[in-house]
Amino acid sequence: xxxxxxxxxxxxxxxxxxxxxxxxxxxxxxxxxxxxxxxxxxxxxxxxxxxxxxxxxxxxxxxxxxxxxxxxxxxxxxxxxxxxxxxxxxxxxxxxxxxxxxxxxxxxxxxxxxxxxxxxxxxxxxxxxxxxxxxxxxxxxxxxxxxxxxxxxxxxxxxxxxxxxxxxxxxxxxxxxxxxxxxxxxxxxxxxxxxxxxxxxxxxxxxxxxxxxxxxxxxxxxxxxxxxxxxxxxxxxxxxxxxxxxxxxxxxxxxxxxxxxxxxxxxxxxxxxxxxxxxxxxxxxxxxxxxxxxxxxxxxxxxxxxxxxxxxxxxxxxxxxxxxxxxxxxxxxxxxxxxxxxxxxxxxxxxxxxxxxxxxxxxxxxxxxxxxxxxxxxxxxxxxxxxxxxxxxxxxxxxxxxxxxxxxxxxxxxxxxxxxxxxxxxxxxxxxxxxxxxxxxxxxxxxxxxxxxxxxxxxxxxxxxxxxx
Amino acid sequence: xxxxxxxxxxxxxxxxxxxxxxxxxxxxxxxxxxxxxxxxxxxxxxxxxxxxxxxxxxxxxxxxxxxxxxxxxxxxxxxxxxxxxxxxxxxxxxxxxxxxxxxxxxxxxxxxxxxxxxxxxxxxxxxxxxxxxxxxxxxxxxxxxxxxxxxxxxxxxxxxxxxxxxxxxxxxxxxxxxxxxxxxxxxxxxxxxxxxxxxxxxxxxxxxxxxxxxxxxxxxxxxxxxxxxxxxxxxxxxxxxxxxxxxxxxxxxxxxxxxxxxxxxxxxxxxxxxxxxxxxxxxxxxxxxxxxxxxxxxxxxxxxxxxxxxxxxxxxxxxxxxxxxxxxxxxxxxxxxxxxxxxxxxxxxxxxxxxxxxxxxxxxxxxxxxxxxxxxxxxxxxxxxxxxxxxxxxxxxxxxxxxxxxxxxxxxxxxxxxxxxxxxxxxxxxxxxxxxxxx
Numbered sequence: 001x002x003x004x005x006x007x008x009x010x011x012x013x014x015x016x017x018x019x020x021x022x023x024x025x026x027x028x029x030x031x032x033x034x035x036x037x038x039x040x041x042x043x044x045x046x047x048x049x050x051x052x053x054x055x056x057x058x059x060x061x062x063x064x065x066x067x068x069x070x071x072x073x074x075x076x077x078x079x080x081x082x083x084x085x086x087x088x089x090x091x092x093x094x095x096x097x098x099x100x101x102x103x104x105x106x107x108x109x110x111x112x113x114x115x116x117x118x119x120x121x122x123x124x125x126x127x128x129x130x131x132x133x134x135x136x137x138x139x140x141x142x143x144x145x146x147x148x149x150x151x152x153x154x155x156x157x158x159x160x161x162x163x164x165x166x167x168x169x170x171x172x173x174x175x176x177x178x179x180x181x182x183x184x185x186x187x188x189x190x191x192x193x194x195x196x197x198x199x200x201x202x203x204x205x206x207x208x209x210x211x212x213x214x215x216x217x218x219x220x221x222x223x224x225x226x227x228x229x230x231x232x233x234x235x236x237x238x239x240x241x242x243x244x245x246x247x248x249x250x251x252x253x254x255x256x257x258x259x260x261x262x263x264x265x266x267x268x269x270x271x272x273x274x275x276x277x278x279x280x281x282x283x284x285x286x287x288x289x290x291x292x293x294x295x296x297x298x299x300x301x302x303x304x305x306x307x308x309x310x311x312x313x314x315x316x317x318x319x320x321x322x323x324x325x326x327x328x329x330x331x332x333x334x335x336x337x338x339x340x341x342x343x344x345x346x347x348x349x350x351x352x353x354x355x356x357x358x359x360x361x362x363x364x365x366x367x368x369x370x371x372x373x374x375x376x377x378x379x380x381x382x383x384x385x386x387x388x389x390x391x392x393x394x395x396x397x398x399x400x401x402x403x404x405x406x407x408x409x410x411x412x413x414x415x416x417x418x419x420x421x422x423x424x425x426x427x428x429x430x431x432x433x434x435x436x437x438x439x440x441x442x443x444x445x446x447x448x449x450x451x452x453x454x455x456x457x458x459x460x461x462x463x464x465x466x467x468x469x
Numbered sequence: 470x471x472x473x474x475x476x477x478x479x480x481x482x483x484x485x486x487x488x489x490x491x492x493x494x495x496x497x498x499x500x501x502x503x504x505x506x507x508x509x510x511x512x513x514x515x516x517x518x519x520x521x522x523x524x525x526x527x528x529x530x531x532x533x534x535x536x537x538x539x540x541x542x543x544x545x546x547x548x549x550x551x552x553x554x555x556x557x558x559x560x561x562x563x564x565x566x567x568x569x570x571x572x573x574x575x576x577x578x579x580x581x582x583x584x585x586x587x588x589x590x591x592x593x594x595x596x597x598x599x600x601x602x603x604x605x606x607x608x609x610x611x612x613x614x615x616x617x618x619x620x621x622x623x624x625x626x627x628x629x630x631x632x633x634x635x636x637x638x639x640x641x642x643x644x645x646x647x648x649x650x651x652x653x654x655x656x657x658x659x660x661x662x663x664x665x666x667x668x669x670x671x672x673x674x675x676x677x678x679x680x681x682x683x684x685x686x687x688x689x690x691x692x693x694x695x696x697x698x699x700x701x702x703x704x705x706x707x708x709x710x711x712x713x714x715x716x717x718x719x720x721x722x723x724x725x726x727x728x729x730x731x732x733x734x735x736x737x738x739x740x741x742x743x744x745x746x747x748x749x750x751x752x753x754x755x756x757x758x759x760x761x762x763x764x765x766x767x768x769x770x771x772x773x774x775x776x777x778x779x780x781x782x783x784x785x786x787x788x789x790x791x792x793x794x795x796x797x798x799x800x801x802x803x804x805x806x807x808x809x810x811x812x813x814x815x816x817x818x819x820x821x822x823x824x825x826x827x828x829x830x831x832x833x834x835x836x837x838x839x840x841x842x843x844x845x846x847x848x849x850x851x852x853x854x855x856x857x858x859x860x861x862x863x864x865x866x867x868x869x870x871x872x873x874x875x876x877x878x879x880x881x882x883x884x885x886x887x888x889x890x891x892x893x894x895x896x897x898x899x900x901x902x903x904x905x906x907x908x
Binding site (some may be wrong): 008009010015017018019020022023024025026027028029031032034035036037038040041042043044045046048051052054055056057058059060061062063064065066067070072075077078079080081083085086087088090091092093094096097098099100103104105106107108110111118121122133134135136137139140143144147163168169170172173174175176177178179182207210219220222224225248250251252253256257267271272274275276277278279280281300301305306307308309310311312313314316317319321325326327328329330331332333334335336337338339340341342345346349350363365387388391396397398402413416417418419432434446447451452453454455456457458460461462464465466467468469 | 476481484485487508518522543555556560572581586590631632633635645711712735752761762783786806814816825826827869873
């Protein structure tokens with residue numbers, strides 16, 4: 001047993017614990033037996049010191065943006081400003097009840113109104129709902145808006161949602177659970193949507209098209225205006241997946257490219273922390289024709305309208321995003337994209353010069369994809385081996401094996417908040433890793449060697465699931 | 470004006486030179502000229518961080534800060550132990566991404582594994598996922614788990630939270646499935662009505678416990694009726710009540726779901742929190758979302774990973790039954806830290822105090838002329854009273870002394886008492902209600 005990694009329950013000693021809550025000031029209420037469980041739930045019993053140390057140890061075995069370079073492509077792991085955290089922790093916000101009378105939560109309304117207005121301006125959209133809890137929920141909501149729109153026009157036969165083959169997995173999944181039939185649109189050799197193939201797919205059953213721009217290869221879809229025109233002409237709507245918005249923030253707007261509906265990820269572009277897998281926030285912006293389908297803010301239950309979660313959204317995340325926008329203002333907002341794209345191109349150039357192969361040999365936007373297919377063939381070293389070796393150098397690996405259309409893919413997104421020195425260091429490490437791959441590839445198959453564990457047995461985890469103590 | 474991109478002018482120039490570019494505009498050469506913005510967006514000027522915080526404080530100050538909250542209805546004002554906030558606030562937990570890279574994410578993975586274990590302990594279920602957006606969307610996804618080829622309809626009690634019902638309807642609208650509402654009878658799900666609705670096309674029954682009106686439902690009877698007709702049973706439980714009350718397994722649930730907000734997560738105007746979703750072993754492979762599992766590394770050491778990913782959207786794409794990616798990990802971790810710190814004894818102490826003080830307050834209110842309990846039945850820490858005056862007058866009277874009243878309903882009020890309310894505060898609140906009712 002790895003002594004370091006004992007579970008809280010394994011540290012539990014009967015009788016330990018803290019008295020946090022005083023006893024009732026009245027007699028205990030005698031709940032009838034039918035409503036009493038027979039045995040108390042088995043939870044850990046730990047001294048306060050040990051709870052503190054347990055979670056401290058867990059934090060120490062977790063790699064955050066505060067620990068080092070985190071170039072997880074498509075995830076925009078930028079620095080999470082401390083001032084935003086301070087704003088989110090203001091008692092006036094944390095103590096606000098979601099069903100308090102409107103006059104008591106004017107501050108919350110103001111935060112949401114201000115943020116929605118700013119997002120409209122950034123997106124080139126007419127209205128935003130801040131309710132979706134995450135990007136994927138935003139996609140789902142956007143798809144439902146598209147469905148409502150066609151239904152209202154008596155065009156329920158529009159069941160086809162076009163999704164490029166380079167898209168994130170959430171896109172087809174979101175379209176499918178909204179009831180659409182997903183049709184994949186192929187990419188050309190240059191990594192962009194094949195407009196001829198698209199034209200062939202357009203007919204009166206098309207409900208719309210979902211696009212990420214720049215796409216998951218980090219390339220701007222240059223034909224976007226033509227694509228929008230084609231889809232609109234066929235009677236479809238254009239959906240903008242805001243996963244890669246950081247590349248164009250303040251420089252170009254989805255609404256100006258012909259998109260009718262979009263979601264943004266506040267936890268990517270707007271610097272709110274990822275929390276180890278949430279909470280995020282995925283506001284959805286729409287053009288005028290879709291405004292009627294947005295949820296009403298702060299009403300209890302919407303019997304007719306669409307509603308994605310209880311109450312108004314991940315409010316504390318919205319506070320952070322607004323604090324970020326207030327700090328940056330209009331001057332710095334466009335610089336975010338400029339520096340994100342500069343950093344990505346600089347790192348790609350250094351890696352290309354060092355002998356790595358980009359999936360597409362063209363300037364990138366905020367991220368780029370390397371293909372290690374030739375290294376795999378020549379020396380047997382895979383994208384996985386390189387990623388795991390980076391861990392031993394104290395660097396979080398880039399996104400691996402995505403997009404699916406690139407073999408042995410490693411996708412780097414440095415973000416704008418990294419210094420030139422960090423990028424140079426990462427490039428230097430990658431050069432050493434490449435040399436190692438050619439000289440001593442075997443050691444890389446078992447990397448990392450200096451992490452708290454080696455590579456875990458994923459097959460065993462799935463075949464004989466152990467999901468709780 | 471402040472910002473977070475660190476380059477000096479010299480850095481930018483040197484990097485542009487390395488790329489053979491004249492200026493940063495050249496980085497956007499692929500964007501059509503007609504789309505590329507020539508002027509900044511119409512947004513306010515940037516602020517220094519000091520000014521940003523002051524501006525945010527000014528916004529927060531526009532909210533009323535109550536000394537006592539007697540309103541719940543799905544969002545609860547429980548005491549948050551400082552240790553829980555401190556531990557959850559550790560920057561590694563806050564800033565990490567989803568733990569795809571297990572070797573440098575063992576801490577967050579173990580935290581999720583422990584969260585799943587704690588949820589299983591409370592619910593009596595065999596498996597929990599790593600978290601959902603919230604309780605309402607967890608209920609909607611639970612309904613998805615239960616659908617079969619010929620059984621697709623979801624029955625939801627009218628006594629469920631209105632938001633939960635609306636969210637379940639929204640998800641069902643997406644896939645073109647039907648939600649039918651089981652009517653209420655005196656604030657309870659109507660068993661007799663349910664029995665007529667258990668037709669061959671029904672996949673699942675969702676019962677909220679305690680229900681929206683605070684009433685404790687006879688869940689075993691409702692679920693027994695459903696099961697006798699081949700219908701799967703979903704229990705939507707306020708997890709705080711599970712400290713004292715029968716687990717999902719005890720009452721025959723196939724799935725238990727709800728919201729972990731009561732476990733150390735601030736109200737924050739309703740979000741973020743996390744939904745929990747746990748099920749019997751038979752339904753394990755239908756659970757959506759992230760799941761952490763225990764395995765070993767090559768040296769046989771304990772290791773944690775995200776597992777059973779073949780269910781998920783990034784593998785199955787359009788064939789996935791859910792598109793969820795996030796697991797609200799930070800909220801799940803906060804809930805786990807809360808439960809780990811309090812332990813069963815501490816959690817029961819919270820629940821017992823809620824229970825005792827809520828009943829004491831109900832008694833105080835019912836001594837007021839014209840104030841009566843609206844429904845017959847046991848309750849936990851929420852209940853509805855009828856009022857002899859318009860509810861907004863009671864709300865105003867309490868607000869004048871910094872108390873957020875119960876939630877106004879037609880002709881009455883849905884009250885909630887947590888462990889935070891002292892007896893003296895409740896007595897004062899009752900006195901204020903009495904004055905308002907006498908006017």
